[in-house]
Amino acid sequence: VSVVGVIAAGGSGERLGASVPKAFVVLGGRALYEWSFEVLRGVCDRVVVAVPSETSDLRPQTSDVVVGGASRSASVRNALAAAPEASVVVVHDAARPLVERDLVERCIAALDGVDGAIAAAPVTDTVKEADSAGRVVRTLDRSVLWAVQTPQVFRADVLRRALDVDESVLASATDDASLVEAAGGAIVLVEAPRENIKVTTELDLRVAEAMLEARC
Amino acid sequence: VSVVGVIAAGGSGERLGASVPKAFVVLGGRALYEWSFEVLRGVCDRVVVAVPSETSDLRPQTSDVVVGGASRSASVRNALAAAPEASVVVVHDAARPLVERDLVERCIAALDGVDGAIAAAPVTDTVKEADSAGRVVRTLDRSVLWAVQTPQVFRADVLRRALDVDESVLASATDDASLVEAAGGAIVLVEAPRENIKVTTELDLRVAEAMLEARC
Numbered sequence: 001v002s003v004v005g006v007i008a009a010g011g012s013g014e015r016l017g018a019s020v021p022k023a024f025v026v027l028g029g030r031a032l033y034e035w036s037f038e039v040l041r042g043v044c045d046r047v048v049v050a051v052p053s054e055t056s057d058l059r060p061q062t063s064d065v066v067v068g069g070a071s072r073s074a075s076v077r078n079a080l081a082a083a084p085e086a087s088v089v090v091v092h093d094a095a096r097p098l099v100e101r102d103l104v105e106r107c108i109a110a111l112d113g114v115d116g117a118i119a120a121a122p123v124t125d126t127v128k129e130a131d132s133a134g135r136v137v138r139t140l141d142r143s144v145l146w147a148v149q150t151p152q153v154f155r156a157d158v159l160r161r162a163l164d165v166d167e168s169v170l171a172s173a174t175d176d177a178s179l180v181e182a183a184g185g186a187i188v189l190v191e192a193p194r195e196n197i198k199v200t201t202e203l204d205l206r207v208a209e210a211m212l213e214a215r216c
Numbered sequence: 217v218s219v220v221g222v223i224a225a226g227g228s229g230e231r232l233g234a235s236v237p238k239a240f241v242v243l244g245g246r247a248l249y250e251w252s253f254e255v256l257r258g259v260c261d262r263v264v265v266a267v268p269s270e271t272s273d274l275r276p277q278t279s280d281v282v283v284g285g286a287s288r289s290a291s292v293r294n295a296l297a298a299a300p301e302a303s304v305v306v307v308h309d310a311a312r313p314l315v316e317r318d319l320v321e322r323c324i325a326a327l328d329g330v331d332g333a334i335a336a337a338p339v340t341d342t343v344k345e346a347d348s349a350g351r352v353v354r355t356l357d358r359s360v361l362w363a364v365q366t367p368q369v370f371r372a373d374v375l376r377r378a379l380d381v382d383e384s385v386l387a388s389a390t391d392d393a394s395l396v397e398a399a400g401g402a403i404v405l406v407e408a409p410r411e412n413i414k415v416t417t418e419l420d421l422r423v424a425e426a427m428l429e430a431r432c
Contacts (some may be wrong), residue, residue: 019365030318129337133404135403135404139390139391139397140361146344146345146346207426210426211419
């Protein structure tokens with residue numbers, strides 16, 4: 001079994017007010033992507049980082065690097081093409097720097113007998129469906145709803161097939177698991193700590209800093 | 217038109233590691249509930265605070281106070297019983313101290329022609345439905361999903377009727393709007409800033425402090 005990590009690092013730094021891509025924004029003295037890179041490197045045989053095409057001069061020296069595609073899932077596909085030896089793929093979003101090794105390991109362990117195992121937390125907000133005019137259509141039963149995160153771990157052959165679709169389909173996917181689901185794959189959820197936050201805004205970055213400090 | 221604010225302040229301080237109820241935990245030199253109390257007082261003719269029954273000695277001196285019920289919605293019902301003059305009710309959760317006057321006013325304005333107008337933000341996470349074994353059943357179309365917040369503003373007569381149900385129904389409701397929906401009422405969403413966070417954990421409290429500092 002060859003376990004390959006893929007870090008999707010294609011996000012722009014715009015909402016962080018940064019002039020560099022999001023993955024290269026500094027958090028606690030390191031580039032954002034380096035936090036999860038270190039965690040994945042401890043678990044995977046190899047880690048490939050998919051960076052935005054405009055950042056050739058910023059490419060990390062410490063790892064395999066591929067240039068990302070037009071969408072998040074297209075970037076993952078490019079990374080997979082560079083790792084033909086993979087039998088298990090751990091996809092992780094560079095914007096989730098606080099991921100812990102335990103969660104990655106639990107996702108890999110949960111892959112037994114299924115096609116994918118993905119980190120998720122129970123939805124705690126009340127969620128409603130609305131029409132395009134903003135009228136409430138219904139309130140969902142949140143007890144069966146999960147907000148999904150990364151890592152998302154897949155059998156490599158299943159993920160390769162799921163990603164072999166039109167660019168427009170890749171672009172509309174909000175996570176890789178939904179493409180595997182669409183191809184008929186079985187996915188299980190792995191309960192993740194709420195602390196595995198996604199850094200999108202400057203406030204998130206400050207929260208992540210506070211959490212890293214609290215760890216020490 | 218008599219606009220009455222109701223602050224639901226019944227939450228326990230347990231997850232905040234506090235020995236007092238959540239609404240009385242100190243944030244930036246004030247009790248948590250006082251932040252939204254001040255905002256509602258600027259917009260409403262009167263504000264009633266529903267406090268936990270075990271906190272009689274902590275009852276705020278500055279406002280109308282009623283003792284809450286067995287559930288969140290039961291507390292709102294108790295507060296409404298103390299405000300027979302209300303024609304419009306602004307329900308707000310004390311755990312959302314960062315609410316701004318503009319949002320409250322926009323909810324009240326949106327009540328025109330409907331039964332309720334509630335603060336909500338678009339869902340940004342990928343959300344999946346799972347079975348009890350944690351197997352993914354489907355990925356939801358998040359473009360029609362909204363995470364609802366407070367304030368939730370209602371016509372008082374409609375809310376009173378919606379709350380006139382069994383305690384078990386009140387206890388299972390995760391927001392007041394769902395009870396109004398169940399009674400056939402029409403609800404519209406009012407887009408709210410993501411900054412109107414709910415304080416649940418100690419981390420949330422630190423985030424709220426950072427946001428209050430950033431305001432000054």
